[in-house]
Amino acid sequence: MSLRAELGPYFGEYGGRFVPEALIAALDELDAAYTVSKTDAVFQAELSELHRSYTGRPSIITEASRFAALAGGARILLKREDLNHTGSHKINNVLGQALLAKRLGKTRLIAETGAGQHGVATATAAALMGMSCVVYMGEVDTERQALNVARMKLLGAEVVPVVHGSRTLKDAINEAMRDWVANVANTHYLLGTVAGPHPFPVMVRDFHSIIGNEARDQLLETEGRLPTAVVACVGGGSNAMGIFHAFLDDDVALIGYEAAGDGIDTPRHAATLQKGRPGVLHGAKTYVLQDEDGQTIESHSISAGLDYPGIGPEHAWLKDSGRATYVGISDAQAMQGMMDLSRTEGIIPAIETAHALAGALDLARTLSPSDIILVNLSGRGDKDMETAARYFGFLKDAE
Amino acid sequence: MSSRVESVIDAARATGRGVLVGYLPAGFPDVQTSIDALIALAESGVDIIELGVPYSDPVMDGVVIQRATNAALETGFRLTDLFEIIRSVSAKTDTPILVMTYWNPVVQYGINRFANDLKEAGGVGLITPDLIPDEASEWIAASDAHGLDRVFLAAPSSTDERLVSAITSSRGFVYAVSTMGITGARADVDIAARSLVERLEGLGAKRVCVGVGISAAEHVRSVTGYASGAIVGSHLVSALTEGGPEGVARATSELAAGLRAEHPSRLNPSKGPQ
Structure with missing residues (x-):
């Protein structure tokens, strides 16, 4: 059976809808609208045109020869989602959902954000489509991603710092769900990753699958072959599902790099698939970092975008079946990857993406020059300059 | 055979009144005080206890309950404490104890094991806000x-088909969410509640209790005029936070006064026990 045909609500034993009854009507409404939109030529044409003339798709492929030479093994090709409008892959999903919300007559978009990339993308779509926008962001993240808070405000969004719980991404999702329960009549919750209750995991995946679909065609055209491996960083898992999906039925290795923080054997990491176990979080059955009683454990990563104790249910399913492999990359390895790509290719990646780059170098060492690794370069690093400057000690130099 | 919760609701109805369901979180502010507060709840006029399990990601709860359950977790609440609390409270009162829990703690404990230990401790069942x-x-x-x-919960947005599913799957009562929102005191209890209860009864529900937003005796009076019972949470948690178990006793007595007011509809023989 084709793995690409999976439509939810379940991926094996994962997925489903573990949410308050008050949200079911909204999820059903969204699911129905989404299902119709898939075969609606007008909707598809509208979305394609936005991708072409607003996002800047198709995104290009760049061969990173000098970067790959650091490993001296396989060739490394980058799918340049960092060149999309707003600087990351997040816009693919946001434009799709915002168009759907408009069709449903919703006038207000709400979103959660960790690093701020999804919040910025949602605020952008709201500005473009004339909708009001509220972004929930953990108080801790508003501090470490202050620049993105300013971007969202400039775009006209209200940014609400979440002061409950661990004050990070997971609490921002809780707060967005509470808002949605209360305001579902005029509000669409524009969830930013492949997690949450059905139909979000399939819908967000499908809106991002353009990444893998384009890359697969691009490689067949320029290389006349498929890559040996497709790799991506994994937090909630949206950019990884977006590039994996086109290759699920191919003889291509799929590898997701999770944030190992201080190290996978320390308590400070966000390696949900390697260190978590199946449970229920944010409306879906999936792997969760949790204690014995099922209380969610706080995750840790230098990258706010990977700092999430859950994971999309489709990844949980791909992990259990062995179709995809998940590997941890520490903060230190990721920061080295960020510097390596910057200095060999003149491309500054987001710290999230740097996890995949560090992983790709490790993998390249085990392969030969006839192999190709395709990396989803999911976002650019401008938002991370403060973290990077502090990490590498550049601020001290300037003083 | 009726469950204990059903019997309590039916017995109240036979005397022309609805029931008061009172919520408090387990282990807040600490295990012993929470036991004392639950006993105060039962002794001051609550007919059914709703005992909340603190959880790290309570998406249905407003700030008052979030703060309390977070505090309980910070002081080291464990699921084993839940069963101890139930054991201690049920030794002192016959008031049935329903546990309100998000689903993941039950999944991690083991669904059968949880059911077994709950029964053994003296609990009568579960209210599951994120399990449909x-x-x-x-x-x-x-x-x-x-x-x-x-x-199970029923919401104003639920279709008739989903209401039927909630009715046929529930035992004890159906929890009608009064408004599209999360827990927390509100000035007015939504008109949506009355219409939801009417829909549920029209579809065959025998016992419906209304929760979310109920915080005053007049709410209790008005809600029990058309539903089997009224569920109060955040208001009692605030009372516990501010006044300890005595505060809970006072607040409960005030709320229960709302049950004693006469309801013309309850005295109408055509609306007798079903």
Whole structure:
């Protein structure tokens, strides 16, 4: 059976809808609208045109020869989602959902954000489509991603710092769900990753699958072959599902790099698939970092975008079946990857993406020059300059 | 045979009144005080206790309950404490104890093991705010096997088909969410509640209790005029936070006064016990 045909609500034993009854009507409404939109030529044409003339798709492929030479093994090709409008892959999903919300007559978009990339993308779509926008962001993240808070405000969004719980991404999702329960009549919750209750995991995946679909065609055209491996960083898992999906039925290795923080054997990491176990979080059955009683454990990563104790249910399913492999990359390895790509290719990646780059170098060492690794370069690093400057000690130099 | 919760509701109805369901979180502010507060709840006029399990990601709860359950977790609350609390409270009162829990703690404890330990401790069932009947087959089997109640939620936005599913899957009562929102005191209890209760009864529900936003005796009076019972949470948690178990006793007595007011509809023989 084709793995690409999976439509939810379940991926094996994962997925489903573990949410308050008050949200079911909204999820059903969204699911129905989404299902119709898939075969609606007008909707598809509208979305394609936005991708072409607003996002800047198709995104290009760049061969990173000098970067790959650091490993001296396989060739490394980058799918340049960092060149999309707003600087990351997040816009693919946001434009799709915002168009759907408009069709449903919703006038207000709400979103959660960790690093701020999804919040910025949602605020952008709201500005473009004339909708009001509220972004929930953990108080801790508003501090470490202050620049993105300013971007969202400039775009006209209200940014609400979440002061409950661990004050990070997971609490921002809780707060967005509470808002949605209360305001579902005029509000669409524009969830930013492949997690949450059905139909979000399939819908967000499908809106991002353009990444893998384009890359697969691009490689067949320029290389006349498929890559040996497709790799991506994994937090909630949206950019990884977006590039994996086109290759699920191919003889291509799929590898997701999770944030190992201080190290996978320390308590400070966000390696949900390697260190978590199946449970229920944010409306879906999936792997969760949790204690014995099922209380969610706080995750840790230098990258706010990977700092999430859950994971999309489709990844949980791909992990259990062995179709995809998940590997941890520490903060230190990721920061080295960020510097390596910057200095060999003149491309500054987001710290999230740097996890995949560090992983790709490790993998390249085990392969030969006839192999190709395709990396989803999911976002650019401008938002991370403060973290990077502090990490590498550049601020001290300037003083 | 009726469950204990059903019997309590039916007995109240036979005397022309609705029931008061009172919520407090387990282990807040600490295990012993929470036991004392629950006993105060029962002794001051609550007919059914709703005992909340603190959880790290409570999406249905407003700030008052979030703060309390977070505090309980910070002081080291464990699921084993829950069963100890139930044991201690049920030794002192006959008031049935329903546990309100998000689903993941039950999944991690083991659904059957949870049902078994709940029954053994003296609990009568679960209210599950993030478990819909569609996802509940294992819990339905476990609750049947252990003779436990299971209370599912119904919302103003639920279709008739979904209301029927909540009615047929529930035992004890159906929890009608008064408004589209999360827990927390509100000045007015939504008109949506009355219409939801009417829809549920029209579709065959025998016992419906209304929760979310109820915080005053007049709410209790008005809600029990058309529903089997009124559920109060945040208001009692605030009372516990501010006044300890004595504060809970005072607040409960005030709320229960709302039950004693006469309801013309309750005295009408055509609206007698079903």
